[in-house]
Amino acid sequence: xxxxxxxxxxxxxxxxxxxxxxxxxxxxxxxxxxxxxxxxxxxxxxxxxxxxxxxxxxxxxxxxxxxxxxxxxxxxxxxxxxxxxxxxxxxxxxxxxxxxxxxxxxxxxxxxxxxxxxxxxxxxxxxxxxxxxxxxxxxxxxxxxxxxxxxxxxxxxxxxxxx
Numbered sequence: 001x002x003x004x005x006x007x008x009x010x011x012x013x014x015x016x017x018x019x020x021x022x023x024x025x026x027x028x029x030x031x032x033x034x035x036x037x038x039x040x041x042x043x044x045x046x047x048x049x050x051x052x053x054x055x056x057x058x059x060x061x062x063x064x065x066x067x068x069x070x071x072x073x074x075x076x077x078x079x080x081x082x083x084x085x086x087x088x089x090x091x092x093x094x095x096x097x098x099x100x101x102x103x104x105x106x107x108x109x110x111x112x113x114x115x116x117x118x119x120x121x122x123x124x125x126x127x128x129x130x131x132x133x134x135x136x137x138x139x140x141x142x143x144x145x146x147x148x149x150x151x152x153x154x155x156x157x158x159x160x161x162x163x
Contacts, residue, residue: 012136014128014144018152021121022159024086024114030155031089031112036162037063040154043147046073057081060097077102081109088113094131106135124152 008015020027030036034051041048042065050064057080065074079095082088094107113125126148130136 008127009129011133012130014130014136014140016124016126016145016148016152018124018149019117019121020124020152020156021119022156023120024116024122026159027114027122027124027155028086028089030159036158040158041065041151043150044154054097055080055083057083058097058099061091078104086114106138107131108135108139126152 030040032053032055034053037051037053038048041051041063045068047066047068047070048063049066050062052060052062054060059080060077061080062075062077064072065076067073076093077096078091078093079097079099080089080091081095082090089112090109092107092109093104094101094109096102108131109129111125111127111129113123113127115123115125117123128136128139128144128148130139
């Protein structure tokens with residue numbers, strides 16, 4: 001599955017593009033290592049106490065997000081569709097392990113693209129593809145740009161501290 005970067009549909013897709021001062025390898029590892037993901041994946045003061053990853057096409061993942069008081073807010077599962085180490089990660093909440101369909105209140109497919117920027121960092125591009133305009137609007141109103149932007153900053157902070 002190869003994504004055409006010019007195929008963004010403004011009615012269905014949300015996009016976040018940032019230049020980050022960390023390598024594509026470090027970003028990819030941050031997204032694919034459970035202990036790392038727990039450190040930055042939820043906007044503070046929210047937390048991610050549980051991350052399970054089966055990193056292969058058709059492999060499943062699970063993330064649990066808690067509110068600041070420790071109560072569970074989200075228990076999300078999905079399926080990896082494409083994995084190109086250090087370049088691209090594609091997953092969906094519409095499927096679970098083994099490409100089995102699942103019900104999700106707001107199904108979407110996410111594409112993470114990482115392109116070296118020549119200064120040791122990379123361009124970080126996250127795209128959330130939705131089934132219908134209502135799903136895209138719901139995701140945007142939930143704070144897609146602010147939330148995903150915040151966690152990118154937290155990821156960079158985490159990776160710089162890990163050096």
